[in-house]
Amino acid sequence: MTEKIGVYVCHCGSNIAGVVTVAEVSQWAGEELASEGVVISRDYKFMCSSLGQELIQKDIQEMGLTRVVVAACSPHLHEATFRTACKNAGLNPYLCELVSIREQDSWVHTDKEAATQKAKAIISGGVARVAHHESLEPLRVPIHPDTLVVGGGIAGIQAALEIADAGFHVYLVEKEPSIGGHMAQFDKTFPTLDCSACILTPKMVQVGSHPNITLLTWSEVTKVDGYVGSFAVTINKKARYVNTDTCTGCGICWEKCPKKVRDEVFEVGLGNRKAVYTPFPQAVPKYPVIDAPNCTYFIKGTCKACEKFCPTGAINFEQKDEEITIPVGNIILATGYDLFDAKRIPQYGYGRLENVFTSLEFERLSNAAGPTGGNIVLRDGKTVPKAVAIVHCVGSRDQNYNPYCSSICCMQSLKFAHLVHERTGAEVYNFYIDIRTPSKGYEEFYNRLLEEGTNFVRGKVAEISSVARVPEEQGKLVIQVEDTLIGKQRRIPVDMVILSTGIQARHDAKEVAKMFGISCSADNWYIERHPKLDPIATMTDGIYIAGCVQGPKDIPASVAQGAAAAARVLGKIQQKEISLEPVRATVNQEQCSGCRICNDLCPFNAILFHEETMVSEVNPALCQGCGTCVAGCPAGAISGTGFSNDQILSQINGLLLLRITDQEYA
Amino acid sequence: MAVEYPFSKVIGDMMYASHQNPITDCLQCGTCSGTCPAIEYMDFSPRKIIGMIRANLKEDVLSSNTYWSCASCYHCTVRCPAGIDIAEMMYALKRYSMWKSQFKEGLIGPDFSESFVKMIVNSGRSYEPILAATYLPKYSASAIVQEALTASGLVFSGKMNLFPKKIKRIKNLQNVVRRILPLGETS
Numbered sequence: 048m049t050e051k052i053g054v055y056v057c058h059c060g061s062n063i064a065g066v067v068t069v070a071e072v073s074q075w076a077g078e079e080l081a082s083e084g085v086v087i088s089r090d091y092k093f094m095c096s097s098l099g100q101e102l103i104q105k106d107i108q109e110m111g112l113t114r115v116v117v118a119a120c121s122p123h124l125h126e127a128t129f130r131t132a133c134k135n136a137g138l139n140p141y142l143c144e145l146v147s148i149r150e151q152d153s154w155v156h157t158d159k160e161a162a163t164q165k166a167k168a169i170i171s172g173g174v175a176r177v178a179h180h181e182s183l184e185p186l187r188v189p190i191h192p193d194t195l196v197v198g199g200g201i202a203g204i205q206a207a208l209e210i211a212d213a214g215f216h217v218y219l220v221e222k223e224p225s226i227g228g229h230m231a232q233f234d235k236t237f238p239t240l241d242c243s244a245c246i247l248t249p250k251m252v253q254v255g256s257h258p259n260i261t262l263l264t265w266s267e268v269t270k271v272d273g274y275v276g277s278f279a280v281t282i283n284k285k286a287r288y289v290n291t292d293t294c295t296g297c298g299i300c301w302e303k304c305p306k307k308v309r310d311e312v313f314e315v316g317l318g319n320r321k322a323v324y325t326p327f328p329q330a331v332p333k334y335p336v337i338d339a340p341n342c343t344y345f346i347k348g349t350c351k352a353c354e355k356f357c358p359t360g361a362i363n364f365e366q367k368d369e370e371i372t373i374p375v376g377n378i379i380l381a382t383g384y385d386l387f388d389a390k391r392i393p394q395y396g397y398g399r400l401e402n403v404f405t406s407l408e409f410e411r412l413s414n415a416a417g418p419t420g421g422n423i424v425l426r427d428g429k430t431v432p433k434a435v436a437i438v439h440c441v442g443s444r445d446q447n448y449n450p451y452c453s454s455i456c457c458m459q460s461l462k463f464a465h466l467v468h469e470r471t472g473a474e475v476y477n478f479y480i481d482i483r484t485p486s487k488g489y490e491e492f493y494n495r496l497l498e499e500g501t502n503f504v505r506g507k508v509a510e511i512s513s514v515a516r517v518p519e520e521q522g523k524l525v526i527q528v529e530d531t532l533i534g535k536q537r538r539i540p541v542d543m544v545i546l547s548t549g550i551q552a553r554h555d556a557k558e559v560a561k562m563f564g565i566s567c568s569a570d571n572w573y574i575e576r577h578p579k580l581d582p583i584a585t586m587t588d589g590i591y592i593a594g595c596v597q598g599p600k601d602i603p604a605s606v607a608q609g610a611a612a613a614a615r616v617l618g619k620i621q622q623k624e625i626s627l628e629p630v631r632a633t634v635n636q637e638q639c640s641g642c643r644i645c646n647d648l649c650p651f652n653a654i655l656f657h658e659e660t661m662v663s664e665v666n667p668a669l670c671q672g673c674g675t676c677v678a679g680c681p682a683g684a685i686s687g688t689g690f691s692n693d694q695i696l697s698q699i700n701g702l703l704l705l706r707i708t709d710q711e712y713a
Numbered sequence: 714m715a716v717e718y719p720f721s722k723v724i725g726d727m728m729y730a731s732h733q734n735p736i737t738d739c740l741q742c743g744t745c746s747g748t749c750p751a752i753e754y755m756d757f758s759p760r761k762i763i764g765m766i767r768a769n770l771k772e773d774v775l776s777s778n779t780y781w782s783c784a785s786c787y788h789c790t791v792r793c794p795a796g797i798d799i800a801e802m803m804y805a806l807k808r809y810s811m812w813k814s815q816f817k818e819g820l821i822g823p824d825f826s827e828s829f830v831k832m833i834v835n836s837g838r839s840y841e842p843i844l845a846a847t848y849l850p851k852y853s854a855s856a857i858v859q860e861a862l863t864a865s866g867l868v869f870s871g872k873m874n875l876f877p878k879k880i881k882r883i884k885n886l887q888n889v890v891r892r893i894l895p896l897g898e899t900s
Contacts, residue, residue, distance in 0.1 A: 394792065440742075446734070446796035480742040507740075507794065509747025529743030529758060536752050 050084045050178050053112040054170060055103055057094035057119035059149055066153035067166045072118070076170050083174050083701075086110060095125050103129070104136035114180065115143040116173040118166065121150045139182035141629070141689065146173035168702050175701025179693045185626035188668050190276040191376030192216065192620050197268055200228025201602055202594025203381035204250050205609030206616075211259035213617050218373055219254060220282055221264045223312065225330035226251055228383055232313060232407060234414040234421070235466065236602055237458040238492035244416070248329045255331040265336050269370070271378070271563050274653075274669040275589025276625060278375050286366040288337035289323075294361035296333030300353035301325070308341045315407045318418030323353045323362075327416065337362075377589045377616040380573065381609060382559060384550040384595040387442035387449065394510045395441065395546055401426045402524060403511060403544045406459055413466050423470050425543055432542035435467045436526045438508045439479040443549030451570060453549030454599040457483045460547040461492055464501045467545075476502045476539055478528055486603070504539075506531045511544055550599050563590055564651060572598045583611045587651070588627070591615055630672035630689040636662045638684035645676035645685060720771040727805035731798035738795040739763045745789035745799050755779040759789055759799055762806075775815045780806035781822020834890055837880030841873070 056073040058064035069090045077088030087106055091099045094117060106112055115138065117129045122145045130140035148166040156162040192215050196207045199221030207219045219226070230236075231251075233243035254260055263282060270281035289300075304321035313326040320326070322342040325335045343350035344364060354362040389397035389405050397403045402425050404412065415421035424431055437460045443453040457479070464475045477496075482503070484490045497503070510527040516538065523540035530537050552571030553559070560567045565585040566574045573592045576584040583591050591612040594605040619625065634645075634654075641661035646654050653669035654676060656662075665676070665685070677687045686692065718726075725735050739760075746758035757765065757777050765774050783803040790800045807826060810816040816823050832840060842864060867873040880886065 440794075444740070445794035447792070447794065480740055505743075506747060507742035507744045509744050509792065527747055529746035529752075529760060531741060531743040531746075531760060534758060534761060536746055536749070536758070 050113045051086045051111060052080075052084045052114040052116060052174055052177060053103065053106050053110070054080070054085050054088040054174065055094055055099075055115070055117045055119075056088070056090040056148070056166075056170070057099070057117070058090065058092045059119060059153075060093065063119070063149050063153045063166075066156060066159055066162045067148060068159065068163045069166075072148075072163060072166045072170065075167055076174070079167075080171060080174050083171075084114070084178060085174060086112070094119050095128050100128070100132040103132055107133065107136040107138050112138065113142065114177045116170065116177050117143065117145045118148045118170045118173065119145065121145075121147045141183040142177070142180050144173050144177040144180065146170060171704055172698040172701035175704070176694050176698035179691065179697055180689075183629040183688060185629050186631075186667055187624050187626050188274070188276040189624045190619055190622060191278075191374050193218065193373070193375045194377045194379065194616050194620075195220065195268075195278070195280050195373070195375040196379045196381060198228070198381035198383055198594070198596070199223075199226030199254075199262075199264065200381060200383045200594060200605070201230045201247065201250075202383070202596075202605040202609035202612075203228070203379070204247075204254055205606045206379045206381060206593050206613045207260055208250065208253055208257070209610050209613030210616055211257045213613075214259065215617070215620055216259050216261070218261045218263060218280075218282075218375065220266050220268055221262075222267045223326065224265050224287075224324070224334075224336040225326050225332070226254060226262070226264060227327070227329075227331070229407075230602060231327060231329075232315075232414070233410050234417070235462060237462040238488045240462070240465070244329060248331075251329065251331040255333075262332060264332060268559075268562070273374075274666070275587075275619075275627075276376050276668070278378060278589065279372055280375055280378070281370060281372045284369040284371060285336075286339070286368050287334065288339065288342075288362065288364055288366050289334050290361040290363050290366075291332070291334045292361075293359040294334045294357075295359055296325075296335075297358065299356050299358065300362065301335055303352045303356040305350070305352060306341060306343050308338060314411055314418055315405070317408055317411050337364075377591065377619055378563065379591045379593055379609075379612045379616060380559075380563060380565075380596055381593040381605075381612075382553055382556070382596045384599070385553050387453075387549040387551050389441055389546045389548050391448060392442065395438065395508070395544075396511045396513075396524075397546060400511060400513055400524060400544075402432075402542065403546060405546050405548045406456070406463070407548070409463055409545045413463075413470070421470075423467055423543075430542070431471050432467075432473050433471075434474040434476070434523075434539075434541040435471075435543045435545065436476045436478065436508075436511075436524070436539065436541040437463050437467075437545045437547060438511075438526075439477065439547050440507060441546040441548045442551070444480065449549055449551055449570065451599070452483065453551075454483070455601050456547040456549055458489055458492070458601065460545075461496050461501075463545055463547070464496055465499065468499055468501065473542075474502065476504055476526070476541065478504050478506060478508045478526065480505070480507050486601070504528060504530050504537070506537075515540075550595060553596070556596070563587070565590055565592075572596070583608060583615055588625075589619070627668060628672060630687065631667045631670040632665045632672065632674070632676050632685050632687045633667075634663050634665055635684045635686070636660070636664070638682050639663055640682050640684070642681065644679055644681060648675050648679045650675065720769045720774070721766050724766050724802065724805050724809060727809060728798065728801050731801035733790075733798040733801070734796040736763050736766060736797055736802060739767070739797060740795050742794060744792050744794060748788045748792050750786060750788070751782045751784045754782040759783075759803075763797075763799070763802070766802075774806065775810050775813075776817040778817065778820055778822060779803075780810075781816070781820055781826070832877070834887060835879075835883075836877045837883050837886050838878060840877035842877075 054076045056069050058069050073088050073090035126145045130143050133143040134140040146169050148169055152165050194210050194217050196203045196219045207217045210217045230247050236243050266282050266284045269283045272279040300323045301321040304323045306322035307319045310318050310320040323335050323337045339345045386407050411417040439460050442448040467473055467475050484493045506528040508528045512525050515521045520540045524544050526539045556571040564587045568574055573596050575582040593609040593612040639662040651669050651671050653666045654663050674687045674690055677685045743760050746760045757779050762779050780803040787800045790798045868875050
C-alpha cells in the first residue's frame with residue numbers, strides 16, 4: 048500500500064459512545080487495518096470541534112497522511128466540516144471520507160457488542176473505499192447578473208424591488224394584465240386593518256417605473272434551459288392588441304367598448320368588466336389588454352369601437368403572441384396560490400344557496416373599489432344582512448379535502464367579522480375548530496373581536512341549508528352545528544354565510560415545477576432545501592421560492608420571504624462565479640451505445656445527446672451527482688466521480704472482510 | 714397473565730376492520746354530532762362518546778344509549794374531517810357491550826338489534842311488524858293502538874304484506890352471513 052490512511056473515530060458525546068465501544072473500534076482499526084494502509088487511528092470526544100479538527104490537521108502535516116477516514120455522523124451534517132479541515136491542512140478535500148456510525152449504527156441499535164462490530168465493518172469499508180479516491184477540483188461557473196422573478200404578487204414585487212434597488216436587472220413575469228396578485232383584491236389587511244391598496248400600490252408603481260425592472264405582464268414562461276448562473280428562459284408575451292409604446296392608459300377604449308364581460312378573475316364573478324380592460328384602476332402597467340375570446344371584433348369581425356376612439360391609435364388587432372428568450376443567472380418563483388373550490392363541499396351549499404359567499408368574494412364585496420362600493424349586501428345587491436355566519440376551516444384541516452391548516456383563515460375570518468360588525472351592525476357568528484393567532488398582534492386582534500361581541504361557536508359546521516324547521520328559520524340560511532363547548536346541536540338562522548375558504552397550490556403547480564426542475568410536496572407546494580434552515584432555496588441551484596408557492600402564509604411572511612430570496616440571489620450575483628461540487632457523472636464515449644436510456648432517467652435534464660456521433664454527454668454544471676444514470680446505463684459506460692465502480696466495490700469488499708475475520712474470531 | 718388493555722385501545726382495535734383513521738385522530742370539531750339525525754335520542758353526542766372513550770370512561774360509555782341510537786346512516790363517517798369511521802365505532806361499541814353483556818338494563822337497543830339481524834337472516838328482508846313487536850312492551854296502550862291502526866291501514870291499501878315475504882334462495886344469503894356470524898346458534 049502506498050497510501051497513508053488516518054482513521055478518526057468520534058464519540059459524539061454519548062450519541063455514539065453510548066452504544067459503540069469507540070476506543071476498541073479505534074484500536075482495532077489501527078491494528079487490523081494496518082495492512083490496508085492505516086497508519087494512525089484515533090478516537091476523540093467531539094471530532095467536529097476545533098480541537099478534533101486540529102488533531103486531523105496535525106496528523107496530515109506531521110505524518111504526511113494521504114487519505115482520511117472520519118467515522119462519525121452522517122455526511123449530511125459534517126462532511127463539509129472535515130473536508131474543509133483537510134483542505135486547510137493541504138490535503139485535497141475529496142480524499143477525505145466520512146462514514147456514518149451514528150445514524151447507521153449507534154442510533155439504530157441497542158446491542159452494544161453487535162453495534163461495535165458493525166462500526167468496525169463500516170470503517171473497514173470506508174478505508175477500502177478511500178484508497179480509490181481521486182483529487183478533485185470544484186467546477187467554476189460564472190453567474191449572469193440578471194434575475195427572473197415569476198409572479199407579480201406581493202412576494203414577487205418585494206423580491207424584484209430588493210434586487211433592482213441593489214443595482215441589478217430583474218425581469219418580472221406576470222400572467223395577468225397587471226401585477227398586484229391577490230393582495231390587490233383585498234380591502235383591509237389584518238391585524239392592523241391597513242388599507243390593502245394603500246400599502247400595495249406605491250410598491251406596484253415603483254416596480255412599473257424602476258429602471259432596473261423589465262416588467263412583462265400578460266406573459267408566461269414556457270421553457271427553462273441551462274443551470275445556475277446561466278439559465279435561458281423562454282417567455283411567451285401574449286398579444287395585448289394594444290401598442291404599449293403609444294398607449295397612454297387614458298381609459299377611453301374601455302369606456303367606449305360595448306361588450307360587458309363577467310370578471311371571473313379579479314372580481315371573482317361579482318362584477319363586470321369590458322372586453323378591453325385593466326383589472327382595476329391602479330393597475331400597473333396602465334396599458335389595457337383586449338380579451339380576444341370575448342371581443343366582438345374577434346367574434347364577429349366588426350366593431351373596433353376602441354380603435355376608432357383611441358386618441359393615440361394604440362389599438363392593433365394584428366398583434367401576435369411573441370416569444371422572447373432571456374439569459375438570467377438566478378430565478379425566484381413567487382407564483383402564489385389558488386383559492387380552495389368551495390363547491391367541492393356540497394353540504395355548505397356554495398353555488399347552490401345564493402347567499403353563501405367565499406372569502407375572496409367577501410373581500411371584493413367589502414372593498415370600496417369593488418362591485419358594491421364596499422357595501423356588505425346580499426347577492427340581490429341591496430339587502431343588508433342582519434345575521435352573518437363565518438365558517439372557518441373550509442377545505443382545510445380536513446382529510447376529505449386539504450389536510451393542512453391554511454394558516455391565514457382564522458385571521459381573515461376575524462377581519463371579516465370586524466368588517467361586518469362595523470359596517471352593518473349585524474350579529475356575527477364565527478364557527479371554528481381552533482382559533483390560531485400565532486403572530487405579532489394577532490391575539491390582540493382576537494381579543495378585540497371578543498370585546499366587540501362577536502359570537503364564537505366552537506364546532507365545525509355540519510350543514511348549511513335553506514330548509515326551515517321552525518317559523519324563525521323561514522327564508523334564512525340555517526347553520527347546523529354542534530356547539531362543542533356546551534355539547535348541544537344548534538341550528539342558527541342567518542342571512543349571509545361567508546366560507547373562509549382555505550388556500551391551495553396553483554392548479555398548474557406540478558407542471559410549472561417540472562419546467563423549472565424542482566419538486567412538489569404531496570399537496571403540490573414547492574419543496575424548500577431545508578424546512579427550517581433554508582426555506583428559501585430549492586434543491587435545484589439558482590432557483591428560489593417566495594410566498595405562498597412554498598406553503599400557506601400571510602402577507603408579512605410573504606414579504607419577508609420575498610426579501611430573503613432577493614438577498615440570497617444578490618449574494619450569488621456578488622460572487623460573480625460559483626463553485627459546484629465536482630461529484631458528477633461522466634460518459635465514456637467509447638463505450639456509449641447511444642441507447643438514450645440515461646437521457647430520460649436524469650431528473651435534472653443534464654444529459655444531452657449528440658445526434659452526429661450518437662453518444663450521450665453529461666453537462667457537468669447541471670449534473671447533481673445523483674448516480675441514477677450510472678445505475679441505469681446498460682453498457683456500464685457512465686461512471687460517477689466519487690462513486691466509481693472501483694470505489695463502490697472496494698467499499699463492499701471492506702464491509703465483508705470483517706464478516707470473514709469475525710467468523711475466525713468466533 | 715392476561716394483560717389489561719385500556720378501554721380506548723380495545724375499542725380502537727375493534728375498529729380495525731374500518732380501515733380508516735384511529736379515534737386518536739379526532740379533533741373534537743363536532744362535525745359528527747352536528748350531522749347526526751338521531752342526536753336527539755342520544756344521551757351523549759358522538760363527539761362526546763369519542764372523547765369519553767379516549768378518556769377510558771368505560772362504564773359511562775357502555776351505559777349510554779348513544780351507540781344503540783345510531784341509525785347507521787354513515788353521514789358522520791362521510792363528513793368526518795379526521796377520516797374516522799364513526800359509524801363503525803358505534804358497531805364496535807355494540808359488539809363489545811354484547812360480548813361483555815355490559816349494556817344498560819332496560820335498553821331496547823340490544824333487543825332491537827338482535828331481532829333485526831334474526832329477521833334479515835330468516836327472511837332476507839326488513840319487515841316492520843316484527844320490529845315493532847320488539848318495542849310493543851315499551852309502548853303505552855294508546856301508542857300500540859296507533860301503531861296497529863297505521864299498520865292495518867298500510868296492509869289494506871296494499872302497501873305492506875300481512876306476513877313477511879322471504880327472498881329467493883335464502884340459503885345462499887345465510888351461507889354468506891355464516892362466514893361472519895355463528896348462525897346455527899342464533900337463528
